[in-house]
Amino acid sequence: MSAHHRVHQQLSAYLDGELTPAELAEVRDHLAACPECASELEGLRAIKHLLRRLAAPVLPADFVPGLRARIEPPAPRRWVWWPRPAAALAVAALVLILIAVPMVRGHLDRLKAATVGPDLFVRSYVPAASADPFADRAFLALIHSDAGVRLMGEDPRRNRR
Amino acid sequence: MTRPGAAFVALLLMAAVPAASQDATTRLLGGVTVEEIARHAMIAPQIVDYEGTKVLSILRGQSMETVWVSEAHKRPNRMRLEFLSPEGVAGRLVVDDGSQTWQYEPRLHLVIQGPSMAPSTEMAYERVLERYTLTLLGMEEVIGRPTVTLSVKPRQGRGERRLWIDRMTGVALRTEERDPEAGLAAATYFTRISYGLNFPDAMFRPRIPAGARVVVPTEAMGPLVPLALLRQKVRFDLQAPEALPGGFVLVGGEPVRSGPLLAAHLYYTDGARPVSLFIAPTAWLGPPGRGEAVTALGGQARTITWGATRLLQWESRGMRLTLIGPLPLADLITLAASISPAR
Structure with missing residues (x-):
């Protein structure tokens, strides 16, 4: 960058008194030798003089409250009782699931109970039958345990894999 | 001899022959009566520990199944069975x-928990013996031990149980169950037995294998209650008789629950043989799938056989009824016929 370009960019800072002593000395030396930069400096000085003469703008009455409102964190939203359509659909689906799942599960349980009914009864019969003093307990335990396996949905005589 | 005189002599002979037979039996048993042998057999589980290998041969439908099991008993009512084949x-x-039963199924890695199968230790032995006719069939050795062979027949009803009772311990080393329909329906016998005292408690404690699932398929519903109280516990109109033909009287009932299924269990006995009646609304159940179909009770019924124990299931007026007991099928049908018309 040439000295002319550097001084040209520092003219505004020169007017505001923001240059270091070394920069100040360089700008003064250049202005004395460069009519273009001297003319630019006078133009800048005139504009700054005009800006200082402008009156300070009056702020609107709601400027500060509005500014504060924008700076401070937003207040929590009030609950809207009328849900949005998506939320309404979600709630409806949840209610449907809560009602439907027990119904379907109950139906499946009943289907299962239908197939295991006799074995459930055998499981209850055997403890009562053990009151027979001449009954063989190993025999009772066999039909009792077979019924337990069937209640689990398995064939008690299926060979191991 | 006049006719009244001949009749008197005949009556004397009829009375004298059983008495003479009983005396001979008592002499044969060394002064011990058949009733005392039977009582010994009934209380044996309370006074002796044993372990052995037992073979069960059981009629299932039209075929016999043979099961081998290692059986251990600790007085008064603990039991451990390991099935071998x-x-x-x-x-x-x-x-x-x-107090509880645990059944471990290695194939399923599953433990099934349920109520105990232990007989009550407060059994009225004399009343039980009154319900049976006891006959000495002989004495013989079973696995090298002297036994007394008894025939035990219910005074009312059919069927017979034969017991080979160890004279020293009272344990039945061999049993047979016969009924008029199947003949020999079930037989059990020890191939070896050892008696001992104070088997370790650990043998009779459940140990849940690591990772095994524990299930309780039926809920314990408490002690038997009178019919009126049972009606309040089940959620359907329960109609059941207080007595059945053949001297069976209602002892009590309990609700039986498994998942959503709720049934009433009514327990009858003739003093010796147990008979259970289960009633549940048909609407809660699907069509019965297991068992052999039999034509009875004005329609189709189903039956399942385990030795001399049978199950009969039929439907009547929106209810499914199930009878289970150690009775011939014809006798179960007679009981069922007495229940359904009342409904």
């Missing part, structure tokens, strides 16, 4: 600590 049941372990 056939392949389908091999490894099954049943432990009964007198």
